[in-house]
Amino acid sequence: MKARMDATDHPSLRHIHLAERIARTGIDEAMVERLVRGFYDRVRTDPLLGPIFAARVDEWEPHLRTLMDFWSSVALQTARYAGRPMPVHVRLDVGPEHFGRWLELFRTTAAEVCTPEAAVFFVGKAEQIARSFQMGIDAHRSVMRPSGIPAAR
Numbered sequence: 118m119k120a121r122m123d124a125t126d127h128p129s130l131r132h133i134h135l136a137e138r139i140a141r142t143g144i145d146e147a148m149v150e151r152l153v154r155g156f157y158d159r160v161r162t163d164p165l166l167g168p169i170f171a172a173r174v175d176e177w178e179p180h181l182r183t184l185m186d187f188w189s190s191v192a193l194q195t196a197r198y199a200g201r202p203m204p205v206h207v208r209l210d211v212g213p214e215h216f217g218r219w220l221e222l223f224r225t226t227a228a229e230v231c232t233p234e235a236a237v238f239f240v241g242k243a244e245q246i247a248r249s250f251q252m253g254i255d256a257h258r259s260v261m262r263p264s265g266i267p268a269a270r
């Protein structure tokens with residue numbers, strides 16, 4: 118038997134109605150805050166990811182607020198986040214090893230501070246978004262020369 122659930126056990130948690138999702142997962146703003154704070158505590162001290170954030174994030178509290186708004190919008194449909202995260206990540210020089218570590222730290226945090234059902238939801242969403250960022254980065258690289266000048270078509 119598996120030690121804990123993963124997104125493949127309950128893919129349906131991502132597609133159910135908001136009220137049912139809240140009832141089944143117990144997600145609320147306090148959980149979002151625990152997840153975001155716990156996750157970025159890990160990220161900041163991580164040897165691979167820490168320096169990437171240190172180079173770009175001067176003030177952590179506003180960044181954490183943005184990320185709480187983001188996850189609140191994703192999980193509770195509060196629409197508090199209206200940014201565009203894709204261009205931010207396309208500009209970062211990151212690849213599969215960074216996304217792998219990011220997801221590892223996110224899974225560990227979710228298992229620690231969420232109900233098992235909420236962890237399934239958050240991790241499933243994060244995996245989906247990480248895949249789309251990686252595809253955006255790959256697409257961007259394939260049309261750029263190393264110099265950064267778009268290739269002729």
Ligand code: HEM
Pocket residue numbers: 166169170173174183184187200201202205206209211212215216219242243246247250
């Ligand atoms: C390789 C993995 C990742 C790295 C290294 C990374 C790094 C960063 C950094 C450095 C910023 C701040 C950029 C800035 O303010 O200049 C940022 C912002 C953000 N990240 Fe990531 N990220 C990663 C993956 C993800 C994933 C998987 C998600 C979503 C599930 C995510 C969601 C966001 C959001 C919502 C913002 C705020 C964008 C905004 O300012 O509107 N990131 N990330």
